[in-house]
Amino acid sequence: MSGMHAMRAVNTDVLIAGAGIGGLTAALSLHAMGIGVRIVEPVQVLRPVGVGINLLPHAVRELTELGLGEQLAATAVPAAEMVHYDRHGNRIWGEPRGLALGYHWPQYSIHRGALQMMLLDAVRERLGERAVVTGTSFVRCAEPEGQGQVLPVILRDLARGREHTVRVLALIGADGLYSTVRSRLHPGEGPPLWNGIRMWRGIAEWHPVLGGRTVAIAGSNAHAKLVFYPISREAEQRGRALLNWVAEVRFPVEHGGMSGQADWNRSGRLSDVLPYFAGWRIGDLDVPALFSATRRILEYPMVDREPLPWWGRGPVTLLGDAAHPMYPVGSNGGSQAVLDARVLARCLAVHDPDRVAGLRAYEELRREATSALVLANRGMPADRLLQVVAERAPEGFDRVDDVLTGEELAELDAAYRWTTGTDVAELNGRGSWGA
Numbered sequence: 001m002s003g004m005h006a007m008r009a010v011n012t013d014v015l016i017a018g019a020g021i022g023g024l025t026a027a028l029s030l031h032a033m034g035i036g037v038r039i040v041e042p043v044q045v046l047r048p049v050g051v052g053i054n055l056l057p058h059a060v061r062e063l064t065e066l067g068l069g070e071q072l073a074a075t076a077v078p079a080a081e082m083v084h085y086d087r088h089g090n091r092i093w094g095e096p097r098g099l100a101l102g103y104h105w106p107q108y109s110i111h112r113g114a115l116q117m118m119l120l121d122a123v124r125e126r127l128g129e130r131a132v133v134t135g136t137s138f139v140r141c142a143e144p145e146g147q148g149q150v151l152p153v154i155l156r157d158l159a160r161g162r163e164h165t166v167r168v169l170a171l172i173g174a175d176g177l178y179s180t181v182r183s184r185l186h187p188g189e190g191p192p193l194w195n196g197i198r199m200w201r202g203i204a205e206w207h208p209v210l211g212g213r214t215v216a217i218a219g220s221n222a223h224a225k226l227v228f229y230p231i232s233r234e235a236e237q238r239g240r241a242l243l244n245w246v247a248e249v250r251f252p253v254e255h256g257g258m259s260g261q262a263d264w265n266r267s268g269r270l271s272d273v274l275p276y277f278a279g280w281r282i283g284d285l286d287v288p289a290l291f292s293a294t295r296r297i298l299e300y301p302m303v304d305r306e307p308l309p310w311w312g313r314g315p316v317t318l319l320g321d322a323a324h325p326m327y328p329v330g331s332n333g334g335s336q337a338v339l340d341a342r343v344l345a346r347c348l349a350v351h352d353p354d355r356v357a358g359l360r361a362y363e364e365l366r367r368e369a370t371s372a373l374v375l376a377n378r379g380m381p382a383d384r385l386l387q388v389v390a391e392r393a394p395e396g397f398d399r400v401d402d403v404l405t406g407e408e409l410a411e412l413d414a415a416y417r418w419t420t421g422t423d424v425a426e427l428n429g430r431g432s433w434g435a
């Protein structure tokens with residue numbers, strides 16, 4: 001059966017499971033390439049869930065090329081710098097971010113839910129209201145039909161409790177950490193892997209701290225660490241800051257093994273996190289006061305999964321967290337999902353109408369690069385040096401040169417360059433994935 005004939009037999013060319021950051025960006029990107037696409041999502045009504053995330057310049061470039069640049073600028077805060085402090089607020093190391101580092105695109109700090117809603121609105125506006133089918137989850141695939149080109153996919157309508165089949169040319173599993181598409185392709189994987197770090201997260205409106213556009217990281221993962229940054233341009237325009245914070249505390253891994261508790265919506269308790277940060281003050285930020293003012297604290301264990309030796313087979317593949325869940329360090333969770341989406345659309349367009357060849361080309365370009373990031377994030381190379389600072393100067397320091405040697409500071413610098421981005425000249429100089 002030729003590609004054209006196969007097209008006539010299908011309900012949609014590409015089906016995406018999951019309307020998260022990755023699935024929605026993939027739908028916009030495929031549509032921009034003239035490829036028919038639909039998304040199924042189990043959540044009945046998508047709401048702006050989550051807290052803050054960072055989008056690296058290479059992801060912001062892709063979203064800008066999708067026509068979302070102005071909306072991002074109106075919603076997100078462009079990060080000016082990322083700075084490390086010890087737990088007493090003494091500055092260890094910092095560097096400019098985004099435009100200030102020379103990229104043509106900013107690094108944005110944004111509410112994950114606001115980003116998801118922005119993408120969802122764009123999908124509905126460009127692809128039509130029926131492009132995202134909510135209340136429906138991917139269940140499994142059946143044997144391919146025709147000459148192997150048409151894939152029957154079984155979906156479940158959750159409200160009616162009924163299964164039905166749609167016929168597609170390609171299936172993209174963008175269904176997150178507990179991906180069903182992944183578990184069908186790679187059965188028996190088990191729960192996500194926990195590294196012993198519990199993370200409490202929250203958002204509170206505050207006064208602007210550290211100049212108002214700083215991504216601040218204090219302490220070390222050896223014990224307790226705090227990351228905070230502002231995520232709302234609207235609050236900034238009112239002279240305020242919507243501060244997103246993540247407090248990380250390491251426990252022995254055997255302590256209550258939290259692998260099965262990775263749920264982005266699980267509530268956490270103030271009384272669990274507060275004791276580890278008693279007396280912390282970073283710049284003019286009173287850390288316990290920030291925690292105490294947070295209306296809803298969430299708790300999430302730091303988990304990932306082993307990199308896969310292959311993502312997909314035939315007309316099926318994975319994208320975003322379904323393909324490569326990684327620790328949320330280095331701003332890569334959302335950013336890599338956006339890149340996957342753009343490369344996927346390009347590969348399908350280049351190999352059109354051979355969907356299987358397009359998917360293999362996509363996996364070829366993305367799998368090794370993202371597996372390397374999963375492993376690099378596990379190593380947390382910068383944290384080793386932050387721990388050294390805590391050991392050598394437990395009561396703080398006046399000059400960082402008294403605590404770290406020049407070589408150690410250079411090592412810290414290199415560790416960050418590797419995990420948080422492509423080379424500035426490379427990104428600025430290369431052609432677009434969307435071209």
Ligand SMILES: Cc1cc2nc3c(=O)[nH]c(=O)nc-3n(C[C@H](O)[C@H](O)[C@H](O)COP(=O)(O)OP(=O)(O)OC[C@H]3O[C@@H](n4cnc5c(N)ncnc54)[C@H](O)[C@@H]3O)c2cc1C
Binds near residue numbers: 333337
């Ligand atoms: C509710 C929620 C809140 C989050 N909050 C944060 C946060 O605060 N900070 C942070 O760093 N990261 C957060 N994340 C994770 C972050 O969005 C991802 O790491 C990153 O953006 C990659 O996105 P993704 O699209 O691959 O996966 P996700 O954003 O996880 O999206 C996956 C989507 O697939 C859907 N899905 C699940 N099962 C099926 C199925 N069987 N069929 C069809 N669809 C299915 C899910 O409902 C979800 O909408 C959150 C994820 C979710 C789902």
